[in-house]
Amino acid sequence: MPVRLWGAVGVLLIAATAACSTAAATEPPVPVPPPGVEARELTVPFDRYNFSPSDISILEGAEELLVRDCMRQRGLVWEALPQSAAEDLEPPNRRRYGVVEPEMARLFGYHAPPDRPTVARRAVARENRTRSLSAQERQAAYGEKDGCLPRAQAQLQQGAPQADGALFNRLISETFKQSQRDPAVVQVFRSWSTCMREQGRQYTDPLAAVTDQRWMEDGPASQEEIRAAQADVRCKAKTGLVSIWSAAEKRIQNEAIGAHPAEFQALRATKDRQFAAARAVLARG
Numbered sequence: 001m002p003v004r005l006w007g008a009v010g011v012l013l014i015a016a017t018a019a020c021s022t023a024a025a026t027e028p029p030v031p032v033p034p035p036g037v038e039a040r041e042l043t044v045p046f047d048r049y050n051f052s053p054s055d056i057s058i059l060e061g062a063e064e065l066l067v068r069d070c071m072r073q074r075g076l077v078w079e080a081l082p083q084s085a086a087e088d089l090e091p092p093n094r095r096r097y098g099v100v101e102p103e104m105a106r107l108f109g110y111h112a113p114p115d116r117p118t119v120a121r122r123a124v125a126r127e128n129r130t131r132s133l134s135a136q137e138r139q140a141a142y143g144e145k146d147g148c149l150p151r152a153q154a155q156l157q158q159g160a161p162q163a164d165g166a167l168f169n170r171l172i173s174e175t176f177k178q179s180q181r182d183p184a185v186v187q188v189f190r191s192w193s194t195c196m197r198e199q200g201r202q203y204t205d206p207l208a209a210v211t212d213q214r215w216m217e218d219g220p221a222s223q224e225e226i227r228a229a230q231a232d233v234r235c236k237a238k239t240g241l242v243s244i245w246s247a248a249e250k251r252i253q254n255e256a257i258g259a260h261p262a263e264f265q266a267l268r269a270t271k272d273r274q275f276a277a278a279r280a281v282l283a284r285g
Contacts, residue, residue, distance in 0.1 A: 004161075009171070014257075016061070029049075030107060030128065032104055032107075032113050032114050032115070032116050032117075033104075034087050034088070034116065035090065035091050035094060035101070036100075036101035036102070036103055036104065038100045038101050038102075038242070039091045039093070039094040039100060039102065040091045042091065042093040042094070042096060042097075042100070042242070042246065043093065044093060044249055044253055044254040045250055045254050046168075046172060046175075046252055046253050046257075047092060047093070047172075048123055048268060049168065049264055049267040049268050049271060050168075050172075050207070050271075051088045051090035051271065052091075052094070053090045053092065054086060054089045054092075055091055055118050055271075055275070057083065057084055057086075058275065058278050058279070058282070059156065059274060059275075059278050060081075061083050061278070061282055062152075062156060062277070062278035062281035062282050063149065063152045063156065064080040064081055064146075064278075065079075065080060065281050065282065065285065066068060066151070066152035066281060067080075067141060067148040067149050067152050068080050068154060070148035070151060070152065071148055071274035074140055075149075076136070076140055076150075076218040077137075078137075078141065079125075079129055081125050081126055081129070082118070082121060082122055082125055083118075083122070084116075084118045084119045084121075084122050085116075087116075088115075088117060088118045088119045088128075089116075089118030089119065094272050095112070095210070096205060097179055097206055097236070097241070097242050097245055098110075098209060098210040098232060098236075099210060099229050100233060100234055100236060100242055101142060101233070102230070102233050105226065105229035105230045105232065105233045106226065106230060107226075107230040108219030108220075108221055108226075108229075108283075109210070109215065109222070109225035109226040110209070110210050110215040110225055110228070110229050110230070111220070111221045111225075112222065126186070142180050147209075155277065156274050156277045156278055156281075157270075157273070157277075158272040158275060158277070159273055160269065160273035160274060161266045161269050161285055162266065162267065162270075163263075163266045163267045163269075163270040164260075164267075165262050167186060167260065167263055168263070170261070173223075173254075174256075175249065175252045175253050175256050176249065176254050179245060179249040180205070180249045180280070182242050182248040182252070183285055184244050184247075185244060185245050185283055187197075188239050188240065188241045188245065189204065189205045189241075189243045191239040191241075192205070192206065192235045192236065192239045192241050195231075195234075195235035195238055196209070196232065196235050196241060198230060199231045199234075199235075201228055201231055201232075203232075206232060206236065206241070209232050211227065211230075212228075215228075223236055
């Protein structure tokens with residue numbers, strides 16, 4: 001499998017809101033706006049070595065075509081999934097520091113927003129295809145020994161160096177935790193907490209707010225949750241929390257990259273090799 005790493009940051013915040021997220025296949029009760037500039041502009045140095053949702057969309061698009069051709073060679077049909085529009089895909093660091101987009105806080109509180117239209121359409125198509133596969137087709141597509149999907153993934157990885165994914169995942173987690181202990185970040189957490197307290201909200205830091213058990217219920221966000229999320233976003237803006245935390249994390253991640261040059265070079269080469277192979281497949285269709 002490709003080194004598609006998400007690490008502890010994404011896992012923490014996605015898991016925290018998974019129970020109250022709207023299913024991708026469900027028609028959202030309100031139109032879902034595109035990701036805001038606040039989320040789209042969030043970057044960290046590790047992004048150069050990791051796979052974003054946009055990156056994964058490209059790789060999976062190439063895999064779909066390779067599997068289709070492989071299945072045809074076996075006399076079987078494989079309906080390739082529709083591609084998601086780039087503007088509908090999640091920014092890689094959208095909820096890294098909790099909720100940062102005023103419009104998302106207003107509409108969904110701390111809940112993860114439903115999928116945008118083309119992402120939802122792809123999810124429905126995937127579910128329908130999975131349900132319709134016969135036992136023979138399923139084995140041909142996914143079989144461990146000679147399945148078309150494992151073969152497609154191996155083809156995209158051919159020639160790529162061996163990358164230490166375990167080290168990368170560990171560093172993602174460790175550097176994120178380390179950033180929260182940075183003196184400037186500790187101070188801005190205090191300022192943010194004071195701002196929230198002035199609005200009747202008792203939280204030590206933004207991660208405590210987004211993981212509040214009161215927001216873990218299924219269904220749409222309550223008005224109380226929405227008010228809390230809006231206060232959170234306002235306090236982040238007032239204190240400059242996102243820019244301060246991001247600056248600390250960038251410095252810490254760059255130090256980690258400098259401490260493991262060979263490992264990060266292999267991660268980057270692996271990513272670049274897979275992308276070159278995927279683009280070649282997509283170019284020929």
